[in-house]
Amino acid sequence: MNVAALQSRAFRLIYKGYLVAFFAYLAAPLLAAGVFAFNDSQFPALPWNGFTLDWFFSDTEPKIGMFHDRRLMRGLQTSLYVGIIVSAMAVAVGTCNAFLFERRDFPFKSALFVLLVIPLVIPGVIIGISVLVFASMIANGVEQALGQDWSILRPGLTLVILGQFSFLTTITSLVIAARLRKFDISLEEAALNLGASRPRVLATVTLPFLAPALTAAFLVAFLVSFENFNTTLMLVGSDAPLTITMYDRMVKVGSTPVLNAVSLFLMVGSGILALLSVVLQRDKAPPGSAT
Amino acid sequence: MLQKDAQRLSLLLLLTPFLLWILLLVVLPQLGIVGISLREKVGPRQFTFGLANYLAFVQEPIYWNTLLRTAVMSILVTFLALLVGFPVAYYIAKIAPYRSQTALFLLCLVPLWVSDLVRAFGWIVLLRETGLISGALQAIGIIKGPIELLYNDATVVVGLVYTVVLFMIVPLVSTLNGMDNSLLEAGHNLGGSRITVFRRIVVPYAMPGIVAGCIIVFMMTAGSYLTPILLGGKNSMWFTEQIYDQFITRYNWESGATFGVLLLAFTSFVVWLGLRLTGQKLATTVAKD
Structure with missing residues (x-):
């Protein structure tokens, strides 16, 4: 008998009902956003005018599908570009951090570990403004001292990348460190005893062991970057990533089902990537440790 | 000697990227604001x-009312999230059979990864x-005309x-996954009622998880931007909106930075208080998941 289970039948029924209601609550807005991408109408609302794929593929007015909408596609490209660069940077630095905190001892280690974690609890808007302010301070200083304009430090993609990098590195560091902690150090010692050099051990023993975590960290960082809004909003210049483009469209133009199409596209894409990252990190651990 | x-050298090589990142992108920018x-x-x-920006904040009721409102609503949301989420977590961790356990957990994780923007749009x-x-x-005839459910x-x-x-x-x-069922059994055997055992x-037993969840949820809510703006409309009076407004719309960076510092100080204070009252530590709580 499972003692954690509930014995009273009525209570069990209520409990089951609650769970069903909860998962319906989780699914409702996602379904609403997704389903209306296929409605043959100018508005994402009832009545249902029949099934269409126009909001994805049509190239004629008034129903321009998302794959023919130039601004949306440019936003998508920008998001991909930012996401790939920022995730690669965050994985590189995250790997260094993982080795630093798992393998080395140095003064103030625990205090520095707190610093490593802190970006996770700073609201994204504040990370955004702090990077904006600091970059402008440097740019103004350079302008006054040297008379040069470092436009790279003004709002734009470089700042978006730096701003996202500042908190994504925490995530990648933690993911990679968790995997490194499970590594059996005697494997490295064996390889060293057999005459392999340190770099060779790293390349043939340690990094292959870390590979699933590196991939998972990259995927997670990419997803978070792709979906980031708050930090990006403060730092964005003329090239807007997809989330910003979509927000602008929602607020200024009002919504047409093309936004539902983008939503569905994002849901499917992020769902696939998220599942992939969970599977990669799982290695038969019980659920809960899978994150 | 050479070995040493x-x-x-390798320690230095590992420390450099960490220090550059943490100083240039986290510590100095925060000091900058x-x-x-x-x-x-x-x-x-x-x-x-001078302290004029902080004085202006105190003297303008709209500003500190907004912060207060954000705080109260964030605490309410945190409490509700715990109330709504606990039975679900308990079911997944303790009651569901192993196979559906994994499936349910993944089901919970998928919407976690969907962008805020998409959820708000939904x-x-x-x-x-x-x-x-x-x-x-209207179709079932409960109401006659269309009803606006947004913006409240x-x-x-x-x-x-x-x-x-x-x-x-x-x-x-x-956390609940780690709890041994024999603890519950012992509680029942010793005559504890269901409520007492709970x-x-x-x-x-679940306290570390509760505290971790509450901290993450509180910080996320207080720092959220999209949901209050899109669902609350112009009257949402959310503090992050004030920050955006000062920075981007009015180009008053001094005042915007002040609001940023206040939001961060305030949320950190609440988190510190929560940790203090429950005797948990930040690094172990947040870094665990």
């Missing part, structure tokens, strides 16, 4: 040091005047709970 030098919040504008491009499609719920209610506080709370509840469930499932065994 090599060790030191503190610095900018402490300067007063006395003329074009002329500044002196709620808009459901709740606006021409939306699904209004339409459905209840909707903002429902939307915020939706956005954050999964971040409550994940740490709760992790209160004296389950809740204390």
Whole structure:
């Protein structure tokens, strides 16, 4: 008998009902956003005018599908570009951090570990403004001292990348460190005893062991970057990533089902990537440790 | 000797990226907004040091009311998320059979990864005047005309709970998973009622997960931007909106930075208080998941 289970039948029924209601609550807005991408109408609302794929593929007015909408596609490209660069940077630095905190001892280690974690609890808007302010301070200083304009430090993609990098590195560091902690150090010692050099051990023993975590960290960082809004909003210049483009469209133009199409596209894409990252990190651990 | 030098060199190589990152992108920028919040504008491009921005915040009721409102609603949302999420987490961790356990957990994780923007958009499609719920209610004849369900506080709370509840469930499932059922058995055998067992065994055991979940959820809610703006409309009065407004719309960086510092100080204080009252530590709580 499972003692954690509930014995009273009525209570069990209520409990089951609650769970069903909860998962319906989780699914409702996602379904609403997704389903209306296929409605043959100018508005994402009832009545249902029949099934269409126009909001994805049509190239004629008034129903321009998302794959023919130039601004949306440019936003998508920008998001991909930012996401790939920022995730690669965050994985590189995250790997260094993982080795630093798992393998080395140095003064103030625990205090520095707190610093490593802190970006996770700073609201994204504040990370955004702090990077904006600091970059402008440097740019103004350079302008006054040297008379040069470092436009790279003004709002734009470089700042978006730096701003996202500042908190994504925490995530990648933690993911990679968790995997490194499970590594059996005697494997490295064996390889060293057999005459392999340190770099060779790293390349043939340690990094292959870390590979699933590196991939998972990259995927997670990419997803978070792709979906980031708050930090990006403060730092964005003329090239807007997809989330910003979509927000602008929602607020200024009002919504047409093309936004539902983008939503569905994002849901499917992020769902696939998220599942992939969970599977990669799982290695038969019980659920809960899978994150 | 050579060995030792090599060790030191490699430590240095590992420390450099960490220090560059943490100093240039986290510590100095945060100090930067503190610095900018402490300067007063006395003329074009002329500044002196002073507390005028903070005084302006205290003297303008709209500003501190907004912060207070954000705080109260964030605490309410955190509490509701715990209330809504706990039974679900308990079911996943303790009651569901192993196979559906994994499936349910993944089911919880998938919406976790869907962008805030998409979720808020989903709620808009459901709740606006021409939306699904209004339409459905008219169709069954409960209401006569279309009804606007957006742009009120209840909707903002429902939307915020939706956005954050999964971040409550994940740490709760992790902690509850570690709980041995024999603890419950012992509690029952010793004559404890269901409620006593829950209160004296389950809740204390889940405490680290509860605290972790509450901290993450509170910080996320207080720092959220999209959900209150899109679901609450112009009257949402959310503090991050004030920050955006000062920075981007009015280009008043001094005042915007002041608000940023205040938001961060305030949320950190609440988190510190929570950790203090429950005897947990930040690094172990947040870093675990």
